[in-house]
Amino acid sequence: MDAMILAPESNGKFAGMVEEMSRSNLSRCWHCLCCSGGCPFAQDMDILPNRVIRMVQLGMKQQVLASSAIWLCVGCNTCSMECPNAVDMAAVMDVLRRMAVQENVKIAEPGVLSFHQKVIDSISRYGRTHKLEIMMRYKLSEKDFFSDMDLGLKMLSKRKLDLMPSKVKDRQQVQDLFKLAKDLS
Amino acid sequence: MTFSHTQLNYFPGCSLATTAKENNASLIYFLEQFDIGLKEIPDWNCCGSSSTHSIDPGLALALASRNLFLAPDDKPLLIACPGCHLRLGEAKLTLTTNAKKRTRVEQHFGKPFHADLKLMHFFELLAEMSCAGLFKDLTGRLKNLKIASYYGCMLARPPRMNRLPNHHGLIEKTMTALGGDPVQWGFSGICCGTFLSVSRPAIASRLVNRIMKGAIQSGAECIVTACAMCHLNLEIRCAPENRIPVFHFSEILSLARDGKASREWLNRHLIDPVPVLNTRWKM
Structure with missing residues (x-):
């Protein structure tokens, strides 16, 4: 895991699409780490769940879709339940997996x-x-x-x-x- | 006995029909003892499971919808598998809130969708049975068996479904009412790893062994789970040193009712539960 998120390229439409498809307002995320702390799979992920949200906001489509995190997420909904701001993190992960398949991205898992x-x-x-x-x-x-x-x-x-x-x-x-x-x- | 449900429609799902037949048989047996009959919906199909949900939402909705359209709406549809319950519940929510998709699905099946079809998880039925006093005569039956109640991820759900009833603590409450002794422990709501048990077994093993070790350290004699998938993962991914018997909720309920459990159910366990049961009952 890198200490810093570097965003060399940015896709302006990406965040809006993920928000619409997951029916989640990502601006509500205040990075309290409840999702990442509660996730039983976080330690195996290359990007922590809350960082996935930040990278989506920054338009880092290729990096997010090529991550292992979206495939190690099993959709157990623990993150979505833990989130104090009702961001449906598990639905965000669903959307990212489906996008990765549709867009023929190289699958990390x-x-x-x-x-x-x-x-x-x-x-x-x-x-x-x-x-x-x-x-x-x-x-x-x-x-x-x-x-x-x-x-x-x-x-x-x-x-x-x-x-x-x-x-x-x-x-x-x-x-x-x-x-x-x-x-x- | 007067209880509101004497006959329910029933969706077993793939796990209960195959790998967890003992869960299915003990559930049907337990409810029979209270004169509650289950009518399996004819020719049901897979709920869609995590796999279609993960990569093909259209297929997930189509598969779940066929089951919703097959179920007669005169009685609640009982679902014992938490995964199936979530998948059918999400499909029902989509058909209720998305007119375009509902119209397409109704056109496919040639009949209107009954939005008031009640999807009833086994927990809801059990809570109602408990409220109706059906377990009054069963106090003390579990002879202080020390139980670690394990829910896995079954109580977690997306924010858009968080107004539905929540049954946290139901296993503990029921076990206590029947004379069991639920322990306090830290892993009752930690996911078992589900399908990563196949594609990334090392990850599932780590989670399962933490859960099993946690149960042993809490002083429990066994784990009780209400999910067939959890039951399978706990049994198959557990290291020999962390083995502790795992029961389906329905098996323990039948045991409380009768003072014995069918040998046919117990023989299907990969971790032999008989020695623990022999400490209290003659199996």
């Missing part, structure tokens, strides 16, 4: 994005999430064949992981939802 995509693929196939298949496909795409192998076997033996998916019967309706989704984003 490709494994996290890949996991989300495997979950969405599973929903597209079955209408529900099939955990065993999500895990297998994730491990394959990461070329990570051995970690958690013993855990997986233990979960199978305890029947925590089902071999067969739980499915929605009307698969066409699920596919139609993916079409509907395009009109709702």
Whole structure:
């Protein structure tokens, strides 16, 4: 983590877009650090949550969208609950992740994005999430064949992981939802 | 017995239908004992989960909406998973406040959206059951079992939803009413790491082990959680030296009701809960 925020280039529209999409007034942030102090993931982030807000205000779009912070945020809403000024920090993080995907920015935590995509693929196939298949496909795409192998076997033996998916019967309706989704984003 | 709900519509969600079947079975069993029947909504789909919410808001709304449109609006829709409850609640809020999106969704499903559909978290039902005096005869049943109540992030929510009822302390209150002994500890509201358990297991392990160690240091004999995702993460990411049994809230409630818990539920735990239970009950 750098001690100072350096803003070599600035995108004038960025802050306004993030505010509108997250429905949050970022000018309310007084950098009390409640969000960063409460965040269970802050110590792994390259930019602390309140600094993300400041960098958004300064128009530092590329740096923010390329950060690991937006992908290590799991959306647990702790920051949003802690904020004394009702800035919806978790919603800000959501917006930044979606922008990073839409604008093809180099993703700082490709494994996290890949996991989300495997979950969405599973929903597209079955209408529900099939955990065993999500895990297998994730491990394959990461070329990570051995970690958690013993855990997986233990979960199978305890029947925590089902071999067969739980499915929605009307698969066409699920596919139609993916079409509907395009009109709702 | 007179209680306002005898039949509820029910959304189990993917976790309770698969990895947390013991949560589902114990919940259904517990409510049956009070003559509350659950009717699963037909052919429900995934609520959208954190993954669609994280990267595809349109898909998150579409998936959650189908469930809202499938649910009959004559009775409240009971949701046991805090994640599903939040996702369906957010979709309901969007459909209520955004006329353009609501019109598009109504056009898709060919019927109007019922904005007064009541989404009921299991906590709300439990609070009502408690108020109606249904647990009066169960005092002392948990035999001073020392319990660390664990909520994870389930009580945190965005500012725009902060006028909805808050159930902080409900596990402690219920456990005390049933004769349990909740401990004071510092980790009841710390997130378990959710999906980082897959993509960044080291981060999830650090959080989980802090939580588990905190529970042991507080003198608790077990952890009780109301979230199936938390339950899974606490069990799978815990180091051998920090192992302490983790119960689903519904399992402990059934135990208080009957003085025993089904072996089928307990056998599905990765951290064996039977030795702790054997200190008070014959399992």
